[in-house]
Amino acid sequence: xxxxxxxxxxxxxxxxxxxxxxxxxxxxxxxxxxxxxxxxxxxxxxxxxxxxxxxxxxxxxxxxxxxxxxxxxxxxxxxxxxxxxxxxxxxxxxxxxxxxxxxxxxxxxxxxxxxxxxxxxxxxxxxxxxxxxxxxxxxxxxxxxxxxxxxxxxxxxxxxxxxxxxxxxxxxxxxxxxxxxxxxxxxxxxxxxxxxxxxxxxxxxxxxxxxxxxxxxx
Amino acid sequence: xxxxxxxxxxxxxxxxxxxxxxxxxxxxxxxxxxxxxxxxxxxxxxxxxxxxxxxxxxxxxxxxxxxxxxxxxxxxxxxxxxxxxxxxxxxxxxxxxxxxxxxxxxxxxxxxxxxxxxxxxxxxxxxxxxxxxxxxxxxxxxxxxxxxxxxxxxxxxxxxxxxxxxxxxxxxxxxxxxxxxxxx
Numbered sequence: 311x312x313x314x315x316x317x318x319x320x321x322x323x324x325x326x327x328x329x330x331x332x333x334x335x336x337x338x339x340x341x342x343x344x345x346x347x348x349x350x351x352x353x354x355x356x357x358x359x360x361x362x363x364x365x366x367x368x369x370x371x372x373x374x375x376x377x378x379x380x381x382x383x384x385x386x387x388x389x390x391x392x393x394x395x396x397x398x399x400x401x402x403x404x405x406x407x408x409x410x411x412x413x414x415x416x417x418x419x420x421x422x423x424x425x426x427x428x429x430x431x432x433x434x435x436x437x438x439x440x441x442x443x444x445x446x447x448x449x450x451x452x453x454x455x456x457x458x459x460x461x462x463x464x465x466x467x468x469x470x471x472x473x474x475x476x477x478x479x480x481x482x483x484x485x486x487x488x489x490x491x492x493x494x495x496x497x498x499x500x501x502x503x504x505x506x507x508x509x510x511x512x513x514x515x516x517x518x519x520x521x522x523x524x525x526x527x528x
Numbered sequence: 529x530x531x532x533x534x535x536x537x538x539x540x541x542x543x544x545x546x547x548x549x550x551x552x553x554x555x556x557x558x559x560x561x562x563x564x565x566x567x568x569x570x571x572x573x574x575x576x577x578x579x580x581x582x583x584x585x586x587x588x589x590x591x592x593x594x595x596x597x598x599x600x601x602x603x604x605x606x607x608x609x610x611x612x613x614x615x616x617x618x619x620x621x622x623x624x625x626x627x628x629x630x631x632x633x634x635x636x637x638x639x640x641x642x643x644x645x646x647x648x649x650x651x652x653x654x655x656x657x658x659x660x661x662x663x664x665x666x667x668x669x670x671x672x673x674x675x676x677x678x679x680x681x682x683x684x685x686x687x688x689x690x691x692x693x694x695x696x697x698x699x700x701x702x703x704x705x706x707x708x709x710x711x712x
Binding site for chain 2: 313321324325327328330352355356358359360361362363364365367368369370371372373374375376377378379381382
Protein backbone atom coordinates (compact mmCIF):
# COMPACT_ATOMS: atom_id res chain seq x y z
CA UNK A 311 0.00 0.00 0.00
CA UNK A 312 1.50 3.32 -1.11
CA UNK A 313 1.22 6.32 1.18
CA UNK A 314 -0.06 9.66 -0.07
CA UNK A 315 2.73 12.22 -0.49
CA UNK A 316 0.43 14.98 0.74
CA UNK A 317 1.21 14.67 4.43
CA UNK A 318 -1.05 17.54 5.42
CA UNK A 319 -4.12 15.94 3.90
CA UNK A 320 -3.19 12.51 5.14
CA UNK A 321 -2.77 13.79 8.69
CA UNK A 322 -6.36 15.01 8.72
CA UNK A 323 -7.92 11.68 7.70
CA UNK A 324 -8.68 10.59 11.30
CA UNK A 325 -10.56 13.81 11.91
CA UNK A 326 -12.53 13.23 8.72
CA UNK A 327 -13.36 9.70 9.88
CA UNK A 328 -14.61 11.14 13.15
CA UNK A 329 -16.52 13.95 11.43
CA UNK A 330 -14.65 16.61 13.36
CA UNK A 331 -13.65 18.94 10.57
CA UNK A 332 -15.07 22.35 9.84
CA UNK A 333 -17.19 22.65 6.70
CA UNK A 334 -14.51 24.19 4.47
CA UNK A 335 -11.78 21.81 5.56
CA UNK A 336 -14.12 18.87 5.18
CA UNK A 337 -15.02 19.78 1.59
CA UNK A 338 -11.35 20.10 0.65
CA UNK A 339 -10.40 16.80 2.22
CA UNK A 340 -13.36 14.91 0.74
CA UNK A 341 -12.35 16.20 -2.68
CA UNK A 342 -8.78 15.02 -2.12
CA UNK A 343 -9.87 11.56 -0.98
CA UNK A 344 -12.08 11.23 -4.04
CA UNK A 345 -9.03 11.66 -6.27
CA UNK A 346 -6.30 9.97 -4.18
CA UNK A 347 -6.41 6.16 -4.12
CA UNK A 348 -3.91 5.95 -1.24
CA UNK A 349 -5.93 8.30 0.96
CA UNK A 350 -9.18 6.56 -0.03
CA UNK A 351 -7.71 3.21 1.04
CA UNK A 352 -6.35 4.67 4.26
CA UNK A 353 -9.66 6.37 4.98
CA UNK A 354 -11.48 3.04 4.54
CA UNK A 355 -8.98 1.38 6.85
CA UNK A 356 -9.45 4.10 9.45
CA UNK A 357 -13.21 3.60 9.41
CA UNK A 358 -12.75 -0.14 9.83
CA UNK A 359 -10.33 0.40 12.70
CA UNK A 360 -12.80 2.75 14.35
CA UNK A 361 -15.55 0.21 13.92
CA UNK A 362 -13.48 -2.58 15.45
CA UNK A 363 -11.53 -0.73 18.13
CA UNK A 364 -14.31 1.69 18.94
CA UNK A 365 -16.75 -1.01 19.91
CA UNK A 366 -18.31 -0.07 23.17
CA UNK A 367 -16.99 -1.96 26.12
CA UNK A 368 -19.66 -2.70 28.66
CA UNK A 369 -19.15 -0.40 31.60
CA UNK A 370 -21.93 0.44 34.01
CA UNK A 371 -21.38 4.18 34.11
CA UNK A 372 -24.01 4.71 36.81
CA UNK A 373 -22.34 2.15 39.07
CA UNK A 374 -18.94 3.70 38.44
CA UNK A 375 -20.38 7.12 39.23
CA UNK A 376 -21.82 5.85 42.51
CA UNK A 377 -18.52 4.24 43.49
CA UNK A 378 -16.59 7.36 42.60
CA UNK A 379 -19.00 9.51 44.59
CA UNK A 380 -18.61 7.19 47.56
CA UNK A 381 -14.84 7.56 47.46
CA UNK A 382 -14.62 11.28 46.99
CA UNK A 383 -15.77 14.30 48.90
CA UNK A 384 -17.44 17.48 47.83
CA UNK A 385 -15.08 20.23 46.85
CA UNK A 386 -12.48 17.98 45.33
CA UNK A 387 -10.93 16.90 48.60
CA UNK A 388 -10.04 13.27 48.89
CA UNK A 389 -11.95 11.15 51.31
CA UNK A 390 -9.64 8.38 52.33
CA UNK A 391 -11.90 5.42 52.66
CA UNK A 392 -10.63 2.22 54.20
CA UNK A 393 -9.60 -0.11 51.44
CA UNK A 394 -8.57 2.58 49.02
CA UNK A 395 -4.96 2.73 48.01
CA UNK A 396 -4.50 6.19 49.48
CA UNK A 397 -5.90 5.01 52.78
CA UNK A 398 -3.71 1.94 52.81
CA UNK A 399 -0.67 4.06 52.04
CA UNK A 400 -1.40 6.51 54.83
CA UNK A 401 -1.91 3.51 57.14
CA UNK A 402 1.53 2.22 56.25
CA UNK A 403 3.00 5.63 56.92
CA UNK A 404 1.32 5.77 60.31
CA UNK A 405 2.60 2.29 61.14
CA UNK A 406 6.09 3.29 60.07
CA UNK A 407 5.90 6.41 62.23
CA UNK A 408 4.85 4.34 65.26
CA UNK A 409 7.72 1.94 64.62
CA UNK A 410 10.21 4.78 64.39
CA UNK A 411 8.91 6.33 67.62
CA UNK A 412 8.90 2.98 69.41
CA UNK A 413 12.40 2.24 68.15
CA UNK A 414 13.62 5.63 69.26
CA UNK A 415 12.10 5.18 72.70
CA UNK A 416 13.71 1.74 73.02
CA UNK A 417 17.10 3.11 72.04
CA UNK A 418 16.72 5.99 74.49
CA UNK A 419 15.87 3.53 77.26
CA UNK A 420 18.80 1.28 76.42
CA UNK A 421 21.20 4.19 76.33
CA UNK A 422 19.77 5.47 79.59
CA UNK A 423 20.37 2.10 81.24
CA UNK A 424 23.86 1.88 79.82
CA UNK A 425 24.51 5.41 80.92
CA UNK A 426 23.48 4.57 84.48
CA UNK A 427 25.66 1.48 84.45
CA UNK A 428 28.55 3.55 83.25
CA UNK A 429 27.72 6.08 85.92
CA UNK A 430 27.74 3.22 88.40
CA UNK A 431 31.19 2.19 87.32
CA UNK A 432 32.24 5.80 87.50
CA UNK A 433 30.73 5.85 90.94
CA UNK A 434 32.94 2.97 91.93
CA UNK A 435 35.86 4.76 90.39
CA UNK A 436 35.15 7.65 92.71
CA UNK A 437 36.10 5.47 95.58
CA UNK A 438 39.18 7.52 95.87
CA UNK A 439 37.00 10.22 97.28
CA UNK A 440 35.75 7.87 99.99
CA UNK A 441 37.73 8.14 103.16
CA UNK A 442 40.55 5.69 103.16
CA UNK A 443 39.47 3.88 106.27
CA UNK A 444 36.07 3.21 104.73
CA UNK A 445 37.61 1.97 101.52
CA UNK A 446 39.82 -0.41 103.34
CA UNK A 447 36.93 -1.56 105.48
CA UNK A 448 35.31 -3.41 102.53
CA UNK A 449 32.22 -3.30 100.33
CA UNK A 450 29.70 -3.08 103.10
CA UNK A 451 31.25 0.16 104.16
CA UNK A 452 31.13 1.41 100.58
CA UNK A 453 27.48 0.57 100.32
CA UNK A 454 26.90 2.37 103.54
CA UNK A 455 28.70 5.40 102.18
CA UNK A 456 26.60 5.34 99.02
CA UNK A 457 23.44 4.88 101.02
CA UNK A 458 24.31 7.69 103.32
CA UNK A 459 24.93 9.91 100.31
CA UNK A 460 21.55 8.94 98.88
CA UNK A 461 19.84 9.60 102.18
CA UNK A 462 21.54 12.94 102.38
CA UNK A 463 20.46 13.73 98.85
CA UNK A 464 16.87 12.71 99.56
CA UNK A 465 16.88 14.81 102.68
CA UNK A 466 18.17 17.84 100.87
CA UNK A 467 15.81 17.43 97.89
CA UNK A 468 12.68 15.72 99.17
CA UNK A 469 10.58 16.42 96.04
CA UNK A 470 13.21 15.46 93.46
CA UNK A 471 12.89 11.88 92.23
CA UNK A 472 16.06 10.10 93.07
CA UNK A 473 18.14 8.23 90.54
CA UNK A 474 17.40 5.05 92.41
CA UNK A 475 13.69 5.60 91.97
CA UNK A 476 14.18 6.07 88.23
CA UNK A 477 16.25 2.92 88.09
CA UNK A 478 13.43 1.00 89.66
CA UNK A 479 11.40 1.71 86.58
CA UNK A 480 14.00 1.29 83.88
CA UNK A 481 16.60 -1.14 85.05
CA UNK A 482 16.48 -4.69 83.87
CA UNK A 483 19.79 -5.89 85.23
CA UNK A 484 19.23 -5.69 88.97
CA UNK A 485 21.77 -4.32 91.41
CA UNK A 486 22.25 -2.22 94.46
CA UNK A 487 21.30 0.88 92.56
CA UNK A 488 17.93 -0.70 91.77
CA UNK A 489 16.93 -0.77 95.40
CA UNK A 490 14.84 1.91 96.94
CA UNK A 491 16.11 3.83 99.88
CA UNK A 492 14.13 1.76 102.38
CA UNK A 493 15.20 -1.51 100.76
CA UNK A 494 18.78 -0.40 100.74
CA UNK A 495 18.68 0.47 104.41
CA UNK A 496 17.15 -2.90 105.24
CA UNK A 497 19.80 -4.64 103.20
CA UNK A 498 22.58 -2.76 104.92
CA UNK A 499 21.12 -3.55 108.32
CA UNK A 500 20.96 -7.23 107.46
CA UNK A 501 24.49 -7.18 106.15
CA UNK A 502 25.64 -5.57 109.34
CA UNK A 503 24.16 -8.39 111.38
CA UNK A 504 25.94 -11.13 109.45
CA UNK A 505 29.10 -11.77 111.37
CA UNK A 506 30.19 -14.73 109.30
CA UNK A 507 30.50 -12.66 106.22
CA UNK A 508 34.20 -12.51 105.47
CA UNK A 509 35.58 -9.17 104.52
CA UNK A 510 36.73 -8.86 100.96
CA UNK A 511 40.00 -7.36 102.07
CA UNK A 512 42.01 -8.63 104.95
CA UNK A 513 41.51 -6.60 108.05
CA UNK A 514 44.60 -4.71 109.01
CA UNK A 515 46.26 -6.37 111.88
CA UNK A 516 47.37 -3.91 114.44
CA UNK A 517 49.62 -5.26 117.08
CA UNK A 518 49.72 -3.08 120.05
CA UNK A 519 52.67 -3.52 122.27
CA UNK A 520 52.22 -2.00 125.60
CA UNK A 521 54.65 -2.08 128.39
CA UNK A 522 53.36 -3.69 131.59
CA UNK A 523 53.13 -1.45 134.61
CA UNK A 524 55.73 -1.97 137.18
CA UNK A 525 54.87 -4.61 139.74
CA UNK A 526 52.39 -6.34 137.50
CA UNK A 527 54.66 -9.16 136.53
CA UNK A 528 53.63 -12.63 137.42
CA UNK B 529 -7.67 19.52 19.52
CA UNK B 530 -9.51 20.27 22.69
CA UNK B 531 -12.98 18.93 22.45
CA UNK B 532 -15.61 20.86 24.36
CA UNK B 533 -18.28 18.39 25.34
CA UNK B 534 -21.57 19.46 26.79
CA UNK B 535 -24.03 17.65 29.00
CA UNK B 536 -27.79 17.46 28.52
CA UNK B 537 -28.18 20.79 30.26
CA UNK B 538 -25.46 22.28 28.05
CA UNK B 539 -22.72 22.35 30.67
CA UNK B 540 -19.13 21.92 29.55
CA UNK B 541 -16.64 19.73 31.41
CA UNK B 542 -15.16 22.76 33.13
CA UNK B 543 -18.58 23.92 34.25
CA UNK B 544 -19.40 20.47 35.61
CA UNK B 545 -16.07 20.37 37.44
CA UNK B 546 -16.85 23.74 39.01
CA UNK B 547 -20.29 22.50 40.03
CA UNK B 548 -18.83 19.34 41.53
CA UNK B 549 -16.32 21.40 43.49
CA UNK B 550 -19.24 23.43 44.80
CA UNK B 551 -20.84 20.26 46.10
CA UNK B 552 -23.03 19.10 43.22
CA UNK B 553 -22.67 15.33 43.22
CA UNK B 554 -24.77 15.01 40.10
CA UNK B 555 -22.09 16.90 38.19
CA UNK B 556 -19.61 14.13 38.97
CA UNK B 557 -22.09 11.56 37.76
CA UNK B 558 -22.49 13.46 34.51
CA UNK B 559 -18.74 13.62 34.01
CA UNK B 560 -18.40 9.90 34.65
CA UNK B 561 -21.21 8.99 32.29
CA UNK B 562 -19.76 11.25 29.64
CA UNK B 563 -16.21 9.93 29.67
CA UNK B 564 -16.39 6.38 31.05
CA UNK B 565 -17.13 4.73 27.68
CA UNK B 566 -14.09 6.37 26.05
CA UNK B 567 -11.84 5.31 28.92
CA UNK B 568 -13.15 1.75 28.71
CA UNK B 569 -12.66 1.74 24.94
CA UNK B 570 -9.09 2.95 25.27
CA UNK B 571 -8.32 0.33 27.90
CA UNK B 572 -9.75 -2.40 25.72
CA UNK B 573 -7.90 -1.16 22.65
CA UNK B 574 -4.53 -1.26 24.36
CA UNK B 575 -5.11 -4.83 25.46
CA UNK B 576 -6.75 -4.67 28.87
CA UNK B 577 -8.99 -7.69 29.31
CA UNK B 578 -9.88 -7.84 32.98
CA UNK B 579 -11.40 -5.35 35.39
CA UNK B 580 -11.89 -2.57 32.86
CA UNK B 581 -14.70 -1.12 34.96
CA UNK B 582 -12.47 -1.09 38.02
CA UNK B 583 -9.76 0.65 36.03
CA UNK B 584 -12.23 3.29 34.81
CA UNK B 585 -13.48 3.77 38.35
CA UNK B 586 -9.94 4.14 39.71
CA UNK B 587 -9.21 6.67 36.98
CA UNK B 588 -12.13 8.87 38.01
CA UNK B 589 -11.36 8.55 41.72
CA UNK B 590 -7.76 9.57 41.09
CA UNK B 591 -8.92 12.41 38.86
CA UNK B 592 -11.41 13.81 41.36
CA UNK B 593 -8.89 13.50 44.15
CA UNK B 594 -6.36 15.58 42.24
CA UNK B 595 -8.56 18.06 40.43
CA UNK B 596 -6.34 20.83 41.77
CA UNK B 597 -3.73 19.55 39.33
CA UNK B 598 -6.04 19.98 36.34
CA UNK B 599 -5.26 23.35 34.85
CA UNK B 600 -7.51 23.04 31.83
CA UNK B 601 -4.62 23.24 29.35
CA UNK B 602 -5.92 20.08 27.74
CA UNK B 603 -9.42 18.71 27.62
CA UNK B 604 -10.71 16.89 30.66
CA UNK B 605 -10.92 13.68 28.63
CA UNK B 606 -7.27 13.94 27.58
CA UNK B 607 -6.33 14.45 31.21
CA UNK B 608 -8.36 11.36 32.12
CA UNK B 609 -6.51 9.36 29.46
CA UNK B 610 -3.23 10.46 31.02
CA UNK B 611 -4.32 9.25 34.45
CA UNK B 612 -5.71 6.00 33.07
CA UNK B 613 -2.48 5.33 31.24
CA UNK B 614 -0.46 5.83 34.43
CA UNK B 615 -2.74 3.42 36.25
CA UNK B 616 -2.36 0.96 33.40
CA UNK B 617 1.41 1.18 33.64
CA UNK B 618 1.26 0.66 37.41
CA UNK B 619 -0.99 -2.34 36.91
CA UNK B 620 1.28 -3.70 34.20
CA UNK B 621 4.32 -3.39 36.46
CA UNK B 622 2.48 -5.14 39.26
CA UNK B 623 1.42 -7.95 36.94
CA UNK B 624 4.95 -8.31 35.66
CA UNK B 625 6.25 -8.62 39.22
CA UNK B 626 3.63 -11.29 39.91
CA UNK B 627 4.53 -13.06 36.68
CA UNK B 628 8.14 -13.11 37.73
CA UNK B 629 7.12 -14.90 40.88
CA UNK B 630 4.51 -17.26 39.45
CA UNK B 631 5.38 -19.66 36.72
CA UNK B 632 3.20 -19.05 33.68
CA UNK B 633 1.57 -22.15 32.30
CA UNK B 634 0.80 -22.55 28.64
CA UNK B 635 -2.95 -22.61 29.22
CA UNK B 636 -2.87 -19.24 30.94
CA UNK B 637 -1.85 -17.41 27.81
CA UNK B 638 -5.07 -17.89 25.87
CA UNK B 639 -7.80 -16.20 27.81
CA UNK B 640 -11.50 -16.85 27.63
CA UNK B 641 -11.96 -13.38 26.21
CA UNK B 642 -9.63 -14.11 23.32
CA UNK B 643 -11.55 -17.25 22.42
CA UNK B 644 -14.96 -15.59 22.59
CA UNK B 645 -13.68 -12.57 20.76
CA UNK B 646 -12.31 -14.66 17.93
CA UNK B 647 -15.55 -16.62 17.65
CA UNK B 648 -17.85 -13.64 17.65
CA UNK B 649 -15.90 -11.08 15.70
CA UNK B 650 -16.18 -11.07 11.95
CA UNK B 651 -13.13 -12.05 10.02
CA UNK B 652 -12.17 -8.58 8.81
CA UNK B 653 -12.61 -7.08 12.22
CA UNK B 654 -10.57 -9.85 13.79
CA UNK B 655 -7.76 -9.21 11.33
CA UNK B 656 -7.74 -5.52 12.11
CA UNK B 657 -7.71 -6.24 15.81
CA UNK B 658 -4.86 -8.68 15.37
CA UNK B 659 -2.97 -6.15 13.28
CA UNK B 660 -3.28 -3.56 16.04
CA UNK B 661 -2.27 -6.08 18.66
CA UNK B 662 0.97 -6.65 16.74
CA UNK B 663 2.00 -3.05 17.33
CA UNK B 664 4.41 -2.04 20.03
CA UNK B 665 2.71 -0.76 23.19
CA UNK B 666 3.57 2.84 22.37
CA UNK B 667 2.39 2.52 18.77
CA UNK B 668 -0.83 0.89 19.92
CA UNK B 669 -1.57 3.64 22.41
CA UNK B 670 -0.86 6.41 19.92
CA UNK B 671 -2.82 4.68 17.17
CA UNK B 672 -5.82 4.08 19.41
CA UNK B 673 -5.90 7.62 20.77
CA UNK B 674 -5.64 9.01 17.25
CA UNK B 675 -8.05 6.71 15.45
CA UNK B 676 -10.74 5.93 17.97
CA UNK B 677 -10.61 8.99 20.20
CA UNK B 678 -9.55 11.56 17.64
CA UNK B 679 -6.90 13.18 19.82
CA UNK B 680 -4.45 15.55 18.19
CA UNK B 681 -0.75 14.75 18.13
CA UNK B 682 -0.20 17.40 20.75
CA UNK B 683 -2.79 15.84 23.05
CA UNK B 684 -1.41 12.35 22.43
CA UNK B 685 2.07 13.61 23.26
CA UNK B 686 0.71 14.86 26.58
CA UNK B 687 -0.95 11.56 27.37
CA UNK B 688 1.93 9.24 26.53
CA UNK B 689 4.68 11.59 27.62
CA UNK B 690 6.45 12.30 24.37
CA UNK B 691 6.78 15.10 21.84
CA UNK B 692 4.25 16.06 19.22
CA UNK B 693 6.65 15.08 16.44
CA UNK B 694 7.37 11.72 18.03
CA UNK B 695 3.64 11.07 18.40
CA UNK B 696 3.18 11.76 14.68
CA UNK B 697 6.00 9.38 13.79
CA UNK B 698 4.56 6.67 16.07
CA UNK B 699 1.17 7.06 14.44
CA UNK B 700 2.46 6.80 10.87
CA UNK B 701 4.70 3.86 11.75
CA UNK B 702 1.72 2.16 13.34
CA UNK B 703 -0.46 2.83 10.32
CA UNK B 704 2.21 1.42 8.02
CA UNK B 705 2.57 -1.69 10.18
CA UNK B 706 -1.19 -2.27 10.19
CA UNK B 707 -1.35 -1.91 6.42
CA UNK B 708 1.52 -4.32 5.92
CA UNK B 709 -0.07 -6.88 8.23
CA UNK B 710 -3.38 -6.66 6.38
CA UNK B 711 -1.68 -6.84 2.95
CA UNK B 712 0.07 -10.11 3.79
